[in-house]
Amino acid sequence: MKTAWEGIVAIASGFATTFKHLFRKPITEEYPEYKRVLPERARAVIVLTRDPDGEERCVACYLCSAACPVSCISMQSAERENGRRYARWFRINFARCIYCGLCEEACPTSAIQLTPYFETCERDILKLVYEKEDLLVDHGGKDKEYNFYRYAGVVTEVGDKGTHIKEDKPVNIKSNMP
Amino acid sequence: MDWILGFIILIVKLGVVLVGLLLLAAYLVLVERKFLGRLQIRYGPNRAGKFGLLQPFADTIKMLTKEDIVPAEADRVIFLLAPAVVAAEALLIFAVVPFGASITLLGKKIPMVITDLNVGLLYVFALASLGVYGVALGGWASNSKYSLLGGIRGAAQMISYELSLGLSLVPIVMLARSFSLVDIVRAQADYPFILVQPVSFMIFLISAVAETKRIPFDLPEAENELGAGYHTEYSGMRFVFLGEYVNLQVLGALVAVFFLGGWHGPLLPPVVWFLIKVLAIAVLMIWVRGTLPRLRYDQLMHLGWKVLVPLALLNILVTGAFLLI
Numbered sequence: 001m002k003t004a005w006e007g008i009v010a011i012a013s014g015f016a017t018t019f020k021h022l023f024r025k026p027i028t029e030e031y032p033e034y035k036r037v038l039p040e041r042a043r044a045v046i047v048l049t050r051d052p053d054g055e056e057r058c059v060a061c062y063l064c065s066a067a068c069p070v071s072c073i074s075m076q077s078a079e080r081e082n083g084r085r086y087a088r089w090f091r092i093n094f095a096r097c098i099y100c101g102l103c104e105e106a107c108p109t110s111a112i113q114l115t116p117y118f119e120t121c122e123r124d125i126l127k128l129v130y131e132k133e134d135l136l137v138d139h140g141g142k143d144k145e146y147n148f149y150r151y152a153g154v155v156t157e158v159g160d161k162g163t164h165i166k167e168d169k170p171v172n173i174k175s176n177m178p
Numbered sequence: 179m180d181w182i183l184g185f186i187i188l189i190v191k192l193g194v195v196l197v198g199l200l201l202l203a204a205y206l207v208l209v210e211r212k213f214l215g216r217l218q219i220r221y222g223p224n225r226a227g228k229f230g231l232l233q234p235f236a237d238t239i240k241m242l243t244k245e246d247i248v249p250a251e252a253d254r255v256i257f258l259l260a261p262a263v264v265a266a267e268a269l270l271i272f273a274v275v276p277f278g279a280s281i282t283l284l285g286k287k288i289p290m291v292i293t294d295l296n297v298g299l300l301y302v303f304a305l306a307s308l309g310v311y312g313v314a315l316g317g318w319a320s321n322s323k324y325s326l327l328g329g330i331r332g333a334a335q336m337i338s339y340e341l342s343l344g345l346s347l348v349p350i351v352m353l354a355r356s357f358s359l360v361d362i363v364r365a366q367a368d369y370p371f372i373l374v375q376p377v378s379f380m381i382f383l384i385s386a387v388a389e390t391k392r393i394p395f396d397l398p399e400a401e402n403e404l405g406a407g408y409h410t411e412y413s414g415m416r417f418v419f420l421g422e423y424v425n426l427q428v429l430g431a432l433v434a435v436f437f438l439g440g441w442h443g444p445l446l447p448p449v450v451w452f453l454i455k456v457l458a459i460a461v462l463m464i465w466v467r468g469t470l471p472r473l474r475y476d477q478l479m480h481l482g483w484k485v486l487v488p489l490a491l492l493n494i495l496v497t498g499a500f501l502l503i
Binding site for chain 1: 217
């Protein structure tokens, strides 16, 4: 008898709870009308960023393409006369991309970055294949001040040997003097 | 001449009831989704038309344009027939449900019921039992283990609860002294039977929910364990008919007729009162769905055989004793 009473009370309290919820304002965010501001590090469409001085950051090292678990990144590397490496073409197939962010982690120059923008639906699947011109943006993304060639020991117009950040002067191997 | 007029009236009544039922079923699905949404602090469908009012039409178009798949190893004829059995059973019950008192049109008395069967209640039970065939055969013909398990569960559950369903209505028949649904409603002209038979009402409600396989008794289609149970392999419009969306109205109509006094009510016209009662029961069922979790299988059988059936029998005895005194 006691358990029966407890059961009735439990069921009644359940009904009371749902009844109370009936008068609460729904917590639904109605998407196309209201767009939630996503965190800066939310992972969606991939971009190729630029140096503070406006040059492409990508050095076409293929690390992103190697790290990509679904092999959606492909490129062709090349080198300019001033010593900078660049991608002759760079292609991301967003129809395959799983937005895991491993390419961003692999990138040594902060060139490839994921952005919070995600509204890229297309009816034609081939439109989801982005070329380099679609991917390039004219800002530094999340890492604004970074310039790879200021650190790398590669001779370019940004710096000669021994002039890069945290780099020592070249040692004269023909001499014993410190 | 009289014969032709009667025939025309019958056809018109059939048409009105059929269209009304299907429309109401479509909109009850919308009501269910909206109401359930609010119970879960969300909006429910609100994209198709204002407040999602065109959602039933969108759903219908979608269901009708879906491919009607029959699994390769399925028993084709039975597989295609099972949804029809379920749908026909649910619709045919309405043949004896009175929607209102009779009206006079062109000097002719037209009863607001398709046919006033003198064994209406037995007819309802006969059809309700036939519903088991749809579920069991549909589950069996699909030739899939989930469907078969769902079908077996459905058959076991519906047979068990049919007993308490029938027994719970015996006191009603004793009070109304008739099997006809029209007479049962007439007997409630002064007061609805829910006031004198609350136990019977509860038993009937619980058994009817189990009979229509709604939450918390939706074991035959338990999503978490069986995919979708007996209608796992169905698609498109057959899925809808096997899903028995007319059942909510059957349930509401039967409760209204047996316990809430059918079309009786002050001020408003009888048909409106009937609709209000049907909708009230439907909303109650949705509320139940939004509140209670699914029972375990042994709990379901325990409740049916060890609680509801003895309680219903006791109720019959007590009612009989009161009628004698």
